[in-house]
Amino acid sequence: MSDDAEPSLDGEPIPTDEARREDGEETHNAFWADAVADRVLERDPSEPIVVKGGISPSGVPHLGNVNEIMRGYFVAEALRDRGYDVRQVFTTDDRDPLRKLPRTLADLDGNLVDFGDVDAAALGKNMGHSYTDVPDPFGCCESYGAHFSTLIAESAELLDVPLEVVSTTELYESGRMDDVVEHVLANQDRARTVLAEYQDKIDEDYVPFNPICANCGKITETVTSVDLADGEGETTIEYRCTDMEAGNRTIDGCGHEGVAGVREGKLPWRFEWPAQWQVLGVDFEPFGKDHAEGSWPSGKDIAENVLDIDPPEPMVYEWFTLDDEPFSSSDGNVILVHDVLRMVEPEVLRYFFTKEPRRARDFSVERLDLLVDEFDRFERLYFGETAGEDDETAFADAAYPATIRPTVAATFADRLARNAESLRDGGEADQDAPWLSIARDPAGREAVEDLIETFAGRIRLPYTYAAVLGMYESESARIADAEKQDHVPAEAAEWARECAFGRVALASEWATRTENEYDYTVQRASMPEADFDRATAAALAELATFVEAGHDGEEIQGEIFEIARRHDVDVGDFFSAGYRLLFDEDQGPQLGPFIAKLDRDFVVRRLRQEA
Numbered sequence: 001m002s003d004d005a006e007p008s009l010d011g012e013p014i015p016t017d018e019a020r021r022e023d024g025e026e027t028h029n030a031f032w033a034d035a036v037a038d039r040v041l042e043r044d045p046s047e048p049i050v051v052k053g054g055i056s057p058s059g060v061p062h063l064g065n066v067n068e069i070m071r072g073y074f075v076a077e078a079l080r081d082r083g084y085d086v087r088q089v090f091t092t093d094d095r096d097p098l099r100k101l102p103r104t105l106a107d108l109d110g111n112l113v114d115f116g117d118v119d120a121a122a123l124g125k126n127m128g129h130s131y132t133d134v135p136d137p138f139g140c141c142e143s144y145g146a147h148f149s150t151l152i153a154e155s156a157e158l159l160d161v162p163l164e165v166v167s168t169t170e171l172y173e174s175g176r177m178d179d180v181v182e183h184v185l186a187n188q189d190r191a192r193t194v195l196a197e198y199q200d201k202i203d204e205d206y207v208p209f210n211p212i213c214a215n216c217g218k219i220t221e222t223v224t225s226v227d228l229a230d231g232e233g234e235t236t237i238e239y240r241c242t243d244m245e246a247g248n249r250t251i252d253g254c255g256h257e258g259v260a261g262v263r264e265g266k267l268p269w270r271f272e273w274p275a276q277w278q279v280l281g282v283d284f285e286p287f288g289k290d291h292a293e294g295s296w297p298s299g300k301d302i303a304e305n306v307l308d309i310d311p312p313e314p315m316v317y318e319w320f321t322l323d324d325e326p327f328s329s330s331d332g333n334v335i336l337v338h339d340v341l342r343m344v345e346p347e348v349l350r351y352f353f354t355k356e357p358r359r360a361r362d363f364s365v366e367r368l369d370l371l372v373d374e375f376d377r378f379e380r381l382y383f384g385e386t387a388g389e390d391d392e393t394a395f396a397d398a399a400y401p402a403t404i405r406p407t408v409a410a411t412f413a414d415r416l417a418r419n420a421e422s423l424r425d426g427g428e429a430d431q432d433a434p435w436l437s438i439a440r441d442p443a444g445r446e447a448v449e450d451l452i453e454t455f456a457g458r459i460r461l462p463y464t465y466a467a468v469l470g471m472y473e474s475e476s477a478r479i480a481d482a483e484k485q486d487h488v489p490a491e492a493a494e495w496a497r498e499c500a501f502g503r504v505a506l507a508s509e510w511a512t513r514t515e516n517e518y519d520y521t522v523q524r525a526s527m528p529e530a531d532f533d534r535a536t537a538a539a540l541a542e543l544a545t546f547v548e549a550g551h552d553g554e555e556i557q558g559e560i561f562e563i564a565r566r567h568d569v570d571v572g573d574f575f576s577a578g579y580r581l582l583f584d585e586d587q588g589p590q591l592g593p594f595i596a597k598l599d600r601d602f603v604v605r606r607l608r609q610e611a
């Protein structure tokens with residue numbers, strides 16, 4: 001898909017912002033979320049405005065799935081910035097039946113677990129059952145569905161997104177879906193006519209309801225008759241438990257014939273989605289391109305012509321890849337928010353999702369340093385510390401506040417708590433997750449907004465430099481190096497120092513995980529044992545003199561080859577000598593650029609084997 005093409009939605013393509021500009025509409029927004037907020041407001045929504053997302057709980061709730069949560073967050077924030085109250089809800093479609101065994105799962109700490117290492121037999125026995133009726137393979141939650149919902153809720157919480165996770169099973173069981181289910185069943189002819197335009201095999205026997213078999217617990221697809229309440233008694237659905245096709249296998253039905261009520265089953269997905277819009281009052285929902293070509297056109301039609309409601313404002317987003325491969329639970333090519341946040345600050349990950357949603361892009365763990373560098377520049381542009389192109393600066397001005405507010409709230413949690421009287425309900429600024437408690441509170445938002453200016457005093461160590469500091473074996477060596485190289489002034493505020501040095505552990509984790517050039521430990525405290533011949537020792541001394549004179553990484557790298565040649569030392573042996581002195585190992589990162597990042601006095605003394 002090209003950058004500005006949108007999938008055709010029910011024959012009515014959503015105009016891109018480019019097209020809108022050409023049409024002369026007033027939509028020039030530097031940040032896509034502001035353009036979407038404009039469209040949502042054109043619908044004149046009532047408050048609270050509801051932003052939704054959703055997911056079926058198969059496999060692992062990975063970073064690709066979080067795309068939808070973050071897109072929703074930035075639109076919710078754009079609307080809150082204009083003074084509107086916004087709820088962000090996320091449905092886990094956990095009344096769906098388990099149709100396929102996932103190959104990879106995740107425990108509640110976000111660690112990936114192979115299917116073979118959990119209680120797989122229990123899962124196998126529960127094929128065809130709703131996710132909320134399947135036991136939790138880890139045994140820690142009420143069900144498989146609840147386990148998945150917990151992981152999604154945690155992912156949002158880790159990114160400080162105020163999200164209400166809604167279980168679809170709970171929507172049915174609480175009775176909130178009663179009216180819409182009865183409406184669909186009372187208007188089956190319309191429902192069939194509309195659906196038949198999108199799906200094959202919709203004949204007069206098709207009933208848009210899948211009861212749960214009272215005998216075996218499976219979701220069934222064969223309804224034999226419907227008895228509508230018509231204001232008296234309860235609507236009942238008679239069914240026969242028949243086989244279900246699930247991909248290339250069949251899940252056997254038990255043959256039971258029974259009667260279900262409207263809470264004892266579910267609407268098929270194409271009806272369930274618009275039913276959720278009605279029940280939750282949804283004004284805006286982003287979705288991936290799979291839905292754009294599939295259930296969105298039918299959902300919109302069903303909303304308008306079966307439920308008689310307005311569908312929400314849509315937004316299609318492009319999927320992204322993970323290190324150039326599609327996300328895949330079955331191939332193990334997944335990463336959870338939990339894991340990403342062991343390597344970067346939450347604001348860096350939030351920043352990733354400020355980028356244009358319609359453009360395909362890659363999330364690279366290997367080159368996470370580039371993402372962090374980009375974020376740092378985005379932040380400097382916002383604070384006016386770097387000059388950029390007009391559109392870059394306009395984008396930073398528009399997108400940075402929503403990206404950084406949770407961080408600012410967490411950094412200054414104590415100050416917010418002191419201002420608590422000014423906040424709603426006498427102040428609910430939770431010390432652990434202050435942003436979650438005040439994001440919807442106008443006074444709280446204002447307090448955080450003011451603190452963004454204070455946050456201009458933050459200190460960011462360049463990510464690869466933080467990785468270098470992570471190679472020192474002691475905290476004091478790190479601090480000494482960072483202060484000596486003027487990255488962190490000795491008089492810096494405590495919170496700013498924490499901001500700076502907090503990155504060291506993150507970058508170290510990245511180095512360890514990717515086994516990259518920073519995955520070594522510098523032996524700074526004491527010199528490793530080494531015994532070099534005279535030629536090598538002389539070459540090292542000459543290198544020390546060259547480094548002492550002050551040269552950049554490339555120059556040092558080139559000189560290493562020259563020095564080795566002049567002293568008739570094998571160049572591989574010469575590099576090894578350097579690695580021995582620095583890491584007590586035979587190999588290491590590209591030596592010249594690496595040495596250039598270290599405290600120069602230390603390097604010079606070490607090469608002279610003085611300390």
Ligand SMILES: [Zn+2]
Nearest residue numbers: 136140141147
């Ligand atoms: Zn669990």
Ligand SMILES: [Zn+2]
Nearest residue numbers: 213216241254
């Ligand atoms: Zn059955």
